[in-house]
Amino acid sequence: MADSSxxxxxxxxxxxxxxxxxxxxxxxxxxxxxxxxxxxxxINLVNEIAQIGHYRKTQKKDxxxxxxxxxxxxxxxxxxxxxxQGMGSLPQDAVxxxxxxxxxxxxxxxxxxxxxxxxxxxxxxxxxxxxGRFRExxxxxxxxxxxxxxxxxxxxxxxxxxxxxxxxxxxxxKGRADTQDIELFMDIMIALSHKDGRNADSAVLExxxxxxxxxxxxxxxxxxxxxxxxxxxRGGEMDETAEHIIYLLKKMKGIQEIGSLEGDKNCAESLASxxxxxxxxxxxxxxxxxxxxxxxxxxxxxxxxxxxxxQKWFDSGHKTCPKTQQIxxxxxxxxxxxxxxxxxxxxxxxxxxxPSKAGPSGSGVCCNSSVVSxxxxxxxxxxxxxxxxxxTNVQRTAAEEIRLLAKRNSDNRLLIAEAGAIPHLVKxxxxxxxxxxxxxVTALLNLSIHSSNKGxxxxxxxxxxxxxxxxHGSMESRExxxxxxxxxxxxDENKVxxxxxxxxxxxxxxLRDGTPRGKKDAATALFNLSIFQGNKARAVRAGVVPxxxxxxxxxxxxxxxxxxxxxxxxxxxxxxxxxxxxxSAIHTLVDLIHSGLARNKENAAAVLLxxxxxxxxxxxxxxxxxxxKDLVELSKNGTARARRKATTLLDLISxxxxxx
Numbered sequence: 001m002a003d004s005s006x007x008x009x010x011x012x013x014x015x016x017x018x019x020x021x022x023x024x025x026x027x028x029x030x031x032x033x034x035x036x037x038x039x040x041x042x043i044n045l046v047n048e049i050a051q052i053g054h055y056r057k058t059q060k061k062d063x064x065x066x067x068x069x070x071x072x073x074x075x076x077x078x079x080x081x082x083x084x085q086g087m088g089s090l091p092q093d094a095v096x097x098x099x100x101x102x103x104x105x106x107x108x109x110x111x112x113x114x115x116x117x118x119x120x121x122x123x124x125x126x127x128x129x130x131x132g133r134f135r136e137x138x139x140x141x142x143x144x145x146x147x148x149x150x151x152x153x154x155x156x157x158x159x160x161x162x163x164x165x166x167x168x169x170x171x172x173x174k175g176r177a178d179t180q181d182i183e184l185f186m187d188i189m190i191a192l193s194h195k196d197g198r199n200a201d202s203a204v205l206e207x208x209x210x211x212x213x214x215x216x217x218x219x220x221x222x223x224x225x226x227x228x229x230x231x232x233x234r235g236g237e238m239d240e241t242a243e244h245i246i247y248l249l250k251k252m253k254g255i256q257e258i259g260s261l262e263g264d265k266n267c268a269e270s271l272a273s274x275x276x277x278x279x280x281x282x283x284x285x286x287x288x289x290x291x292x293x294x295x296x297x298x299x300x301x302x303x304x305x306x307x308x309x310x311q312k313w314f315d316s317g318h319k320t321c322p323k324t325q326q327i328x329x330x331x332x333x334x335x336x337x338x339x340x341x342x343x344x345x346x347x348x349x350x351x352x353x354x355p356s357k358a359g360p361s362g363s364g365v366c367c368n369s370s371v372v373s374x375x376x377x378x379x380x381x382x383x384x385x386x387x388x389x390x391x392t393n394v395q396r397t398a399a400e401e402i403r404l405l406a407k408r409n410s411d412n413r414l415l416i417a418e419a420g421a422i423p424h425l426v427k428x429x430x431x432x433x434x435x436x437x438x439x440x441v442t443a444l445l446n447l448s449i450h451s452s453n454k455g456x457x458x459x460x461x462x463x464x465x466x467x468x469x470x471x472h473g474s475m476e477s478r479e480x481x482x483x484x485x486x487x488x489x490x491x492d493e494n495k496v497x498x499x500x501x502x503x504x505x506x507x508x509x510x511l512r513d514g515t516p517r518g519k520k521d522a523a524t525a526l527f528n529l530s531i532f533q534g535n536k537a538r539a540v541r542a543g544v545v546p547x548x549x550x551x552x553x554x555x556x557x558x559x560x561x562x563x564x565x566x567x568x569x570x571x572x573x574x575x576x577x578x579x580x581x582x583x584s585a586i587h588t589l590v591d592l593i594h595s596g597l598a599r600n601k602e603n604a605a606a607v608l609l610x611x612x613x614x615x616x617x618x619x620x621x622x623x624x625x626x627x628x629k630d631l632v633e634l635s636k637n638g639t640a641r642a643r644r645k646a647t648t649l650l651d652l653i654s655x656x657x658x659x660x
Contacts, residue, residue, distance in 0.1 A: 039081035042098070045105045046074050052109075052116050059115045059123060062134045069141070070108060072166040073101075075159045083154060091152050100144035107137055119226035120212045121245045124184045128641055135173075142170045184211060188248065209252050210451065220252060241640070284343050287323045288313065294355040296340055297333040301326050304336050337404055344408045354409060380405070380412075380419050387424035392433055399428060399439035406446035413450040422447065422460050429465035434474050441469050442480045448487040458494060463501050470506045479518040482510055486525035495532040504535060505542040512547040516557050523551075523562040530566060536573040545570070545579040552588050560596070564603035571610035580611060586618055590625040593634065601634055602642035609645050612652055619653055628653065 049070050055063040111133055115123060123130060145167045150160045187208050213219055227245050286293045286306035295307040301321040305313075313322055314331050321328055347354045383405075386398035402421055405412045421443075428440035444462060447453045463485075470481040485503055488494045503525075510522035526544060529535045544566070551563040567585070570576030585607075592604035608627075612619040631653075635646035 039077055042102055042105065043074065043077045043081065045102070045109060046070055046077065049105070049109050049112060052112050055112075055115055059127065059130055059134070062131065063112055063115050066108060066134065066137065067112065069166050069169065070105065072162060076155065076163050079155060079159050080153060091149070094149045094153055097144060097148050100140075104137065104140040104144050107140060111137060117226070119230055119245060120214065120223055121188070121248055122227070122230055122241065124188055124212070125241050125244060126640065127184070129644060132644065138170055138173050142167065145170070184208065188244070205248075205251055208248070214252055220249060224249060281346070283339070284346065292355050293339070293343065296336040296343070298336050299333065300328045300330055304339060307333060337401075341404055341407060377415065377419075380415050380421075384416070384419045384421045384424060387421065387428065392436070395428065395431070396433060396436050396439065399425070399436055399443060403439045403443040403446060406443050410450055413447050413453060416443075417447060417450070417453045417456055422453070422456050422462075426457075426460045426462045426465055429462070429469055434477075437469060437473055438477045438480070441466065441473070441477050441484060445480050445484040445487060448484055454488050454491050454494065458488060458497065463488070463494075463498055463503070467501055467503050467506060470503065470510065475515060475518060478506075478510055478514065479521050482507060482518065482521035482525050486521065486528055489525060489528045492532070495529050495535065499529055499532060499535040499538055504529060504538045504544075508539065508542040508544045508547065511544065512550075516559075519551070519557060519559060520562065523559060523566060527562065527566050527569065530569045533573070536570055537575050539566075540570060540573070540575045540579045545576075545583055549580075549583045549585060549588065552585075552592065560592070560600050561603060564592075564600070564607055568603065568607045568610055571607055574614075577611055577614055580607075581615070581618065586611075586621045587625060590622050590627045590630070593627060594630045598639055598642070602639050602645065605631070605634060605638075605642055605645035605649060609649050609652075612649060616652075616656055619649070619656060623653060623656075 049067060052067070111130075115130070145163065148163075150163075155163075208214070214223055227242065227249070230245075231242050280292050284292050286296075286309050287303070288305055288309040291306070293304070293306040296304050297307045297310065298304050299310060299321055301324050303321055303323045305322070310322075310333065319328055319331070320326060344354050380402075383398045383401050386394050387402070389395055389398070402416055402425070406416055425440045425443050425447075428436050429444075431437050431440065444457055444466070448457055466481045466484055469477050470485070471478075473481060485498055485507070489498055507522045507526050507529075510518050511526065514522060526539060530539050548563040548567055551557060551559045567576075567580060571580060589604045589608045592600045593608070596604060608618070608622060612622070628650075631646045631650050634642050635650060636643070638646060
């Protein structure tokens with residue numbers, strides 16, 4: 001942020017300039033104000049803004065728009081410089097406008113630098129506040145150009161027309177939030193609320209990492225440094241936003257490998273304490289090396305070891321089980337797929353890098369490295385061939401194997417797709433065998449995490465089959481079908497396709513009647529689909545509002561945040577506002593603002609604001625229910641987003657006739 005003392009000084013000078021005698025020091029000849037800046041300094045400032053360069057995904061539209069408008073000021077500033085040779089010869093009546101313009105440009109530079117250099121996750125979490133600063137800055141530029149003395153400064157008509165056109169754009173600016181920023185923000189909310197290690201959650205994290213360019217150790221290192229700087233600027237204290245960022249960094253595959261953060265020791269220790277690796281369960285450790293097993297295998301006694309360790313034991317001439325000391329009848333090693341899957345799931349849940357295998361194993365499982373053995377590829381090819389076998393048992397076993405392989409790592413997902421498994425899995429969605437159907441839809445869910453597979457799944461005609469599973473499958477199949485639709489819907493065009501195919505009504509059914517996990521999967525998919533304007537009316541007409549309100553009243557399932565997020569989106573549509581209003585939602589929202597958790601209060605205020613902006617009767621109802629005091633409290637002590645929502649609501653309420 002800009003230095004407050006310099007901003008205050010600029011304001012003071014602007015006030016002084018209103019009195020030419022004071023600027024000339026006539027009231028007190030011994031006290032002279034500092035000389036005003038030269039036009040060249042403003043030109044340099046515009047050049048610095050123009051050269052900030054590449055902007056990140058978040059707030060990119062606002063950054064580019066602001067930069068483009070500021071660059072349009074250059075001809076005006078250059079003309080003033082050439083005509084007046086600096087500020088000293090400018091008419092005194094023009095000086096306040098120039099000071100206001102300089103202040104706005106300094107603020108713009110600070111904001112644009114934040115968007116260029118700041119923590120990417122912070123910019124998403126605080127996207128609403130950042131968007132508000134862009135709106136405020138637009139107002140500052142507008143004020144600086146209001147009544148600008150073009151005639152007094154003898155500005156040419158051509159330059160004046162260009163600046164006035166830009167000024168008109170400022171006045172018409174709506175300051176609408178970018179759809180991508182909204183999606184990223186809600187993805188983070190989903191990631192923060194779902195901590196059960198589901199693959200659907202992994203899809204959210206991979207999408208975040210991809211869109212925010214946080215997919216490599218180098219990217220995460222830069223992000224951690226930006227977070228360290230953020231915490232240091234706040235006196236080394238970890239607020240809720242910083243804690244959320246640390247959690248997400250841990251989840252983004254391997255923050256522990258970045259190393260200790262440089263800089264302020266207290267700040268670094270504070271951050272380091274947040275990313276301490278969890279203790280590895282004993283069952284996941286090899287009895288020989290005591291390290292987490294990369295490739296667990298079972299020997300003849302039933303004991304499990306890491307393949308590399310037990311193979312070295314055998315290679316050294318031993319024919320016994322190291323743990324039981326029993327002589328082994330044979331030394332055949334059987335892959336322990338169940339344990340390997342549990343280890344992978346635990347790693348994903350705790351943000352730990354899944355251990356890579358040391359080399360080819362012959363088990364048909366791909367390692368995490370970029371080098372894939374021909375044996376791995378052959379194993380996957382054989383499994384894919386078995387998917388089309390006429391024997392049900394063979395199909396079931398192959399589908400389960402592919403499901404497990406696709407769950408473990410990105411390499412497997414890519415190899416399985418390249419082997420042609422997706423069309424076969426889509427056909428198996430219509431199988432009358434319950435287990436085959438479950439394995440097939442879950443395998444597609446796991447494969448869909450890889451971004452390049454999403455298009456292949458849709459092209460194979462999977463959506464209509466997935467929707468049929470969502471309608472008529474077992475509960476586990478329905479849950480994973482909903483999660484698959486969510487994963488596919490992160491691609492914008494798929495939102496339209498999935499909505500048109502009729503997915504929303506069965507998702508609403510699952511939201512209403514499913515298990516707690518099924519409700520979460522349905523809510524996540526409905527939220528993502530409802531970002532597309534055309535799907536909002538579909539969701540409302542499918543009856544989504546009553547089960548959402550039920551989730552607000554019955555908080556035992558722990559889905560208040562998800563329900564409020566969907567309601568906030570639906571409240572931007574006329575049909576959505578009407579449906580929410582008919583459900584006596586205001587009473588529930590006021591209760592949440594009064595006694596909910598911090599994030600509940602924040603989201604409840606957001607929904608109430610969306611309703612109140614378009615229908616003041618909702619605000620009056622909320623006032624009658626005693627919301628005013630709670631909003632005042634929230635505006636002072638809530639989260640940053642909650643304070644903004646509460647303040648806006650109080651401003652709206654103050655304009656009503658009946659104010660407490």
